[in-house]
Amino acid sequence: MSQTDFDVIVIGGGPGGYVAALRAAQLKLSVAVVEAQHLGGICLNWGCIPTKALLRASEINHLLHDLPAYGFKAEGVSFDFKKIIARSRAVSKQLSAGVAHLLKKAKVPVFNGYGKLDGTQANGRRKVLVSQDGAAPTTLTAQHVILATGARARVLPGLEPDGKFIWSYKEALVPEEMPKRLVVIGSGAIGTEFASFYRNMGADVTLVEVAQRILPVEDEEISQLARKAFEKQGIRVLTGAQVGTLQKTATEVHIPVTLGDKTETLVADRVISAVGIVGNVENIGLEGTKIQVDRTHVVTDALCRTGEPGVYAIGDLAGAPWLAHKASHEAVMCVEAIAGKTVHPIDPTKVPGCTYCRPQIASVGYTEAKAKEAGYKVRVGRFPLLANGKALAMGEPDGLIKTVFDAQTGELLGAHMIGAEVTEMIQGYVIARTGELTEAELAETIFPHPTISESMHEAVLAAYDGALHF
Amino acid sequence: MAIEILMPALSPTMTEGKIARWLKKEGDTVNSGDVLAEIETDKATMEVEAIEEGIFGRILVPEGTEGVAVNTPIAIVVEEGEAVPAAPTPATAAATVAPAAVANAAVTASAPASAPATTPQVARPTNRIVASPLARRIAASKGVDLASIKGTGPHGRIVKRDVEAAESKASASLPSRAQAAAPVSGGGSRSVPHTTMRKVIARRLSESKATIPHFYVSMDVELDALMALRAQLNALSSDEGQDSFKLSVNDMLIKAAALALKQVPEVNASFTEDAMILHDDADISVAVSLNDGLITPIVRAAERKSLKQISQEAKSLVSRARAGKLKPEEFQGGTFSISNMGMFGVKEFAAIVNPPQAAILAIAAGKRQPVVSGDEIRIATVMTVTLSVDHRAVDGATAAKWLSAFRSIVQSPLALVL
Numbered sequence: 001m002s003q004t005d006f007d008v009i010v011i012g013g014g015p016g017g018y019v020a021a022l023r024a025a026q027l028k029l030s031v032a033v034v035e036a037q038h039l040g041g042i043c044l045n046w047g048c049i050p051t052k053a054l055l056r057a058s059e060i061n062h063l064l065h066d067l068p069a070y071g072f073k074a075e076g077v078s079f080d081f082k083k084i085i086a087r088s089r090a091v092s093k094q095l096s097a098g099v100a101h102l103l104k105k106a107k108v109p110v111f112n113g114y115g116k117l118d119g120t121q122a123n124g125r126r127k128v129l130v131s132q133d134g135a136a137p138t139t140l141t142a143q144h145v146i147l148a149t150g151a152r153a154r155v156l157p158g159l160e161p162d163g164k165f166i167w168s169y170k171e172a173l174v175p176e177e178m179p180k181r182l183v184v185i186g187s188g189a190i191g192t193e194f195a196s197f198y199r200n201m202g203a204d205v206t207l208v209e210v211a212q213r214i215l216p217v218e219d220e221e222i223s224q225l226a227r228k229a230f231e232k233q234g235i236r237v238l239t240g241a242q243v244g245t246l247q248k249t250a251t252e253v254h255i256p257v258t259l260g261d262k263t264e265t266l267v268a269d270r271v272i273s274a275v276g277i278v279g280n281v282e283n284i285g286l287e288g289t290k291i292q293v294d295r296t297h298v299v300t301d302a303l304c305r306t307g308e309p310g311v312y313a314i315g316d317l318a319g320a321p322w323l324a325h326k327a328s329h330e331a332v333m334c335v336e337a338i339a340g341k342t343v344h345p346i347d348p349t350k351v352p353g354c355t356y357c358r359p360q361i362a363s364v365g366y367t368e369a370k371a372k373e374a375g376y377k378v379r380v381g382r383f384p385l386l387a388n389g390k391a392l393a394m395g396e397p398d399g400l401i402k403t404v405f406d407a408q409t410g411e412l413l414g415a416h417m418i419g420a421e422v423t424e425m426i427q428g429y430v431i432a433r434t435g436e437l438t439e440a441e442l443a444e445t446i447f448p449h450p451t452i453s454e455s456m457h458e459a460v461l462a463a464y465d466g467a468l469h470f
Numbered sequence: 471m472a473i474e475i476l477m478p479a480l481s482p483t484m485t486e487g488k489i490a491r492w493l494k495k496e497g498d499t500v501n502s503g504d505v506l507a508e509i510e511t512d513k514a515t516m517e518v519e520a521i522e523e524g525i526f527g528r529i530l531v532p533e534g535t536e537g538v539a540v541n542t543p544i545a546i547v548v549e550e551g552e553a554v555p556a557a558p559t560p561a562t563a564a565a566t567v568a569p570a571a572v573a574n575a576a577v578t579a580s581a582p583a584s585a586p587a588t589t590p591q592v593a594r595p596t597n598r599i600v601a602s603p604l605a606r607r608i609a610a611s612k613g614v615d616l617a618s619i620k621g622t623g624p625h626g627r628i629v630k631r632d633v634e635a636a637e638s639k640a641s642a643s644l645p646s647r648a649q650a651a652a653p654v655s656g657g658g659s660r661s662v663p664h665t666t667m668r669k670v671i672a673r674r675l676s677e678s679k680a681t682i683p684h685f686y687v688s689m690d691v692e693l694d695a696l697m698a699l700r701a702q703l704n705a706l707s708s709d710e711g712q713d714s715f716k717l718s719v720n721d722m723l724i725k726a727a728a729l730a731l732k733q734v735p736e737v738n739a740s741f742t743e744d745a746m747i748l749h750d751d752a753d754i755s756v757a758v759s760l761n762d763g764l765i766t767p768i769v770r771a772a773e774r775k776s777l778k779q780i781s782q783e784a785k786s787l788v789s790r791a792r793a794g795k796l797k798p799e800e801f802q803g804g805t806f807s808i809s810n811m812g813m814f815g816v817k818e819f820a821a822i823v824n825p826p827q828a829a830i831l832a833i834a835a836g837k838r839q840p841v842v843s844g845d846e847i848r849i850a851t852v853m854t855v856t857l858s859v860d861h862r863a864v865d866g867a868t869a870a871k872w873l874s875a876f877r878s879i880v881q882s883p884l885a886l887v888l
Contacts, residue, residue, distance in 0.1 A: 342622075344622070408611075409604060409607055409608050409611070410604070410607060411604050411630070435602060436602030436603060436604035436605060436629055436630055437602075437603055437604070438603045438604055438607055440603065441603050
């Protein structure tokens, strides 16, 4: 008989859940993972990773169609869409297997099935029911239960995925064929990345956003530059746009969009609905407990504790920001607190956000507007990639690095980047924020030449003494 | 081999101190017993002596630095010809033998009765304050002392939230005081930074007046008999040498107070939330005024000591107090205080209780004045004494009883020499 009683049970095997299990095993806690579908969760199977594989393909396609700019000549460039999709799936599969291997190496048992809280035993240990395919459920017990069931696409009435015309991110990742005309509703990270992928693969793309600007959580200047870049690439961008009732014909979808007092009907082969996500709070045994649910996420304190002692919620289930690295960090914090270590709550202003469209977008901390709203007197630095040698050499001159400092203390309040490779560079500013460096240490830091990262240095100087190269 | 001189713990409770003065310069020869530095704690200044010989290699903590934690390396002594290490490494600091073997806090007076205070626990070396650049900058701009902050970042690093928490705590408890402390003067004013002693006086006495319900009982006491006895006793002293003595009125009043405390032991007490602590010995704290404040060295078990002993001890304590060289245990503790302002011609005054003691006796000047006794008027030397009392510990009748006992002893002073 295999073990059924643990120190910690983690429900959900995504970047929150499996990381929690690995950390618990490191800290010598006995731990099990309950996973209904596939280890690695949405991130690894239907989110971050497969989209990056697709975006890599679209980037190559873009370069192949831009070869003359670099002095090349090639004719008859084409691609096999099915193979591009297949490569994306293979990457996901490989990583999911990697997670399984990591858990096995850490001797963490994985129970396949849906996990559900089921009250407590007389001795106070929490019960978790694991059920799959209508088979008799297994009962596990543990002192602590970490809920990490993640989230799924929000479905708006009239935009329900139908497997044919209307896609969520899931269908958009595994299409049978390239749509010629695509409408993407919602310009957050997910919508923007799909718009970028399909446009760079050659589709006609319209990006529709209800807010007044795309990527509404980013700094306004970055939103404007992204819009400009997208429009230059041929993406049609509609902001402040209300979507009406969709009309489906045998072969296409008609999407009425109201902009102010004008209504226009967009015609598309496919529609991607990317209007946010909702937490998976159903069927995990929250009913009748002291665990509170606000709309679609579980309410927790800063250390991920729910209203029930010994029950925690992490990652997307516990609310925004919906980011894998936030889930993983909460996982470590939560488990370390269980193990009796001193932990500190996550400071959302130290969590970076990345969008892998072309050009890439990355940011951390306060936007200029948010900093002013919070009462800071700010110093802002800007440096355009147009003035950066490496960006020019690479043929990627579009972009901007923007820094926001507290004028009083020199604290780096926020950094906002758009351009080539910025998602790989933002960590420099995140380290600065986490390490509480001021403009002085950043100015004293020697950045290697020639790199795009030199622009990060210049953007700091620009906020103070003035940039040297602009 | 290079030896680190660590900040010594000069009393069992000392956690930090100030490097008041370095007496050696880098490059000086050091002989065993040489005084290297003066360390200032709450109220005392003490000397750090070298135990080993060598060359005074490097000062790690400059003169005037406050809040230096016990066991922090403060200087390096090297052997002749040896290179001076740049700065202590954690490894060498940890490997250093207990500082008692290297440097010793020495004071010229007799050894204290309590356990020697010069063997601090070997703690993690804290030779520098680990703080983020942002924390440092915020602390500097808000005037927050980083040494007083406990860091909550990785490995105890002081981060922004720690400075902000410390600052908000300080500002929450201080606003009215800060306002009151900045009077506007038409003639201009200047700001004199507080000494450690001034801060302690301010803190302790504010605390006393704010938390202890004081009441005051005064009584007139005739001094003629005591002064006659004093003259007789002083005539017995040899002119000079070890056995010479010169009793002061104050010496005799110290003993009188101690004897009164034995007669009314309820006053020799400390109030605590849970219980009344009654002290066996009458350890008399004697207020001594200094240029920049005051200090209360203690004549311990005064009821058991001869007047000569008390006199010699008090003299030594007072002179060392004025030189700032008292050891903490010589002024910390005490069960009852005396404050004598007779030499200033004061008519009468009331003192503030010195917690955790329950009472303090304020002694004014003796003055020849007419006294009615029976139906006659005669001349006597009279002083007014006022007992300030912690009402939580001592009630009015008990205070009056103690004053009566004190007066009886002073007016019939032969008990002082028994």
